[in-house]
Amino acid sequence: MSGNSNFDDLFAMHQLDRPAPAAAFPAGAMPPDLAYEIVHGELLLDGVSRTNLATFCTTLVDDQSKRLMLENLDKNIVDKDEYPQTAEIERRCVHMIADLWHAPDPATTPGTSTTGSSEAAILGGLAAKFRWRARGGSGVPNLVAGPVQVCWEKFARYFDVELRQVPLRGDRYDLHPDDLAQYCDENTIMVVATMGQTFTGLYEDVAGICAALDELQASTGLDIPVHVDAASGGFLAPFTAPDVEWDFRLPRVRSINASGHKTGLAPLGCGWAIWRDTAALPRELIFDVDYLGGSMATFNLNFSRPGGQAIVQYYEFIRLGRTGYDRLQSMLYRVAQHLGAGLVKLGGFELIHDGDPARGVTAVSWRLTEPTDFNLYDLSERLRARGWLIAAYPLPAGRQDETIMRAVIRRGFTRDMADLLLADTERALEGLRKHPVAVSLTRAEVGGFTHSARPAVAAVPTIAQAQDTAVSELEHTVVSGVEHTVDSEPGTKG
Incomplete structure (x- = not known):
């Protein structure tokens, strides 16, 4: 009985007793359910698209x-x-x-x-x-x-x-x-x-x-x-x-x-x-x-x-019409404005775009306004530990010494989720103030992101350092002040 594959657990099959094919075209076949589980399991390591506030792209379809x-x-x-x-x-x-x-x-x-x-x-x-x-x-x-x-x-x-x-x-x-x-x-x-x-x-x-x-x-x-x-x-x-x-x-x-x-x-x-x-x-x-x-x-x-x-x-187009698009997009702007107002209340942030529909898209962008022992890249990394993917990057030519963050509000991101993000941001800020980041990440380590000047004072790995490569996995990354998007699509447009 034990030799009959009909009675084997899927995860006991011999094809899983070796690394997944990567560098060369595989020689043999495998059952479709097993191939699916290999791919499905690896993709669990991706970030959750609904909490990816770096991307402008649709992450929720009915x-x-x-x-x-x-x-x-x-x-x-x-x-x-x-x-x-x-x-x-x-x-x-x-x-x-x-x-x-x-x-x-x-x-x-x-x-x-x-x-x-x-x-x-x-x-x-x-x-x-x-x-x-x-x-x-x-x-x-x-x-x-x-x-x-x-x-x-x-x-x-x-x-x-x-x-x-x-x-x-x-x-x-x-x-x-x-x-x-x-x-x-x-x-x-x-x-x-x-x-x-x-x-x-x-x-x-x-x-x-x-x-x-x-x-x-x-x-x-x-x-x-x-x-x-x-x-x-x-x-x-x-x-x-x-x-x-x-x-x-x-x-x-x-x-x-x-x-x-x-x-x-x-x-x-x-x-x-x-x-x-x-x-x-x-x-x-x-x-x-x-x-x-x-x-x-x-x-x-x-x-x-x-x-x-x-x-x-x-x-x-025909499901929503003008009325439906207006209602949905207006709701997203209200969520963006709520998020922006909450960030201001936390202190230390200046809004660049506050979610005003006459000034820009359904997004909030901000920068730090006071000297700290951390920067927005550190905050981005701490938020990622809670599942939030929010881009931090330098501005383009002429203001490349300035770093900002931007959160894009899309269909599926509610006021309740904004409140959760604000609470996590407050906790992250408290943690960074109590335990400043000990190691500065280099531009190469974060795939093109640049930390503000801060001396490296220790070689001991920190949580932020352990997550450094994760920053470059954001769908929107910034290299030399220009945003690159996976769907580019642009941001991006893609």
Whole structure:
């Protein structure tokens, strides 16, 4: 009997008497239940996505969304001839988003779904480069931006565009309109304005940026378009800050990218690129492909990808509507404001973004305001011990000596959870004040994070030191002042 595998416990099977395959392709097979348990068991070491306040991405989907994803797992969204209704649903989403963003004619507005806002941003950048070239542009093209998500660095490097990133100065956290004149010239293909900066969560002044470019055109003749990176704010501002003008209401805005899988509430793997009109999307970027018996237009960087994400995006649009999105996002802003007020009450913190819907996304960002024997990286590590994943990182060029923290409030994060986080933060602060961290972590040890200057006074490992590598496992990490996101997607957009 004991030799019969039918009577063996799953965890007594001989395949578990050796390390899991890692460096070489396995020679033999194993039962699917056993393979599942190996993978499942390893993934228990990941952080809990619901308490990951570093990511902007959706971490909670309902049962209906899961069913739609599963039912459409095998549909390739690019096979429009084979899956015409999936193509129709994608088309509906494009026009709904165009309407949301005040496109002149939503029914004819060009756009596409993407794997995330990073792909969408790159498509927007390519369109701007092609328009510049069609106008007779020569030399090295450039784009002007403030603190941006790493996807823009990738776009600039991969497509031979100079990224003119305006450094921060004074008390500024983002790109200001009065910075533009000295950075723009005849080779500027566009200015990127950000609705929901990854570092602080703040909105940039898109209307002010457009007005400054209007003045620049009046004085120099340079007609420079604006692309709005609305990875996080594109599905917030229309509902909770409708009077803030940032979209196609501004004639200079030619294209917008956004993450459906962030505040759009779709599952991971959903982004959107929308152009103002057909004139803003050069025809050379669109490919007519004969595929599986039909002809289809495509202008994505990716080809084969699942259709479930766009399908669930449509489900969320029709399930919630404007009223539902407004109600949900407004609730999240109230939670963010409650968290921000609680942090201020703890003392020693200054808020950068307090969760005001007119100023930024559903997030809170803050910095220390008084000298301490610890810093925000230490606090981040202590909070991780309780399961909270909250990013701490230096600001971009111009203010890299300053460190801040940011917590993103998403669907599923309630006021009760905010109170739990505040209580854990208070306990962490008490512990750090009573038992200062003995060992400073180096930049290399924390995968690119930088501690503020503090001498290493002991070689004895501490709790914080034992957790140092865990910091770099956050979905959003910051290297050299630029945030990298797993879904990048951007933050990020991903």
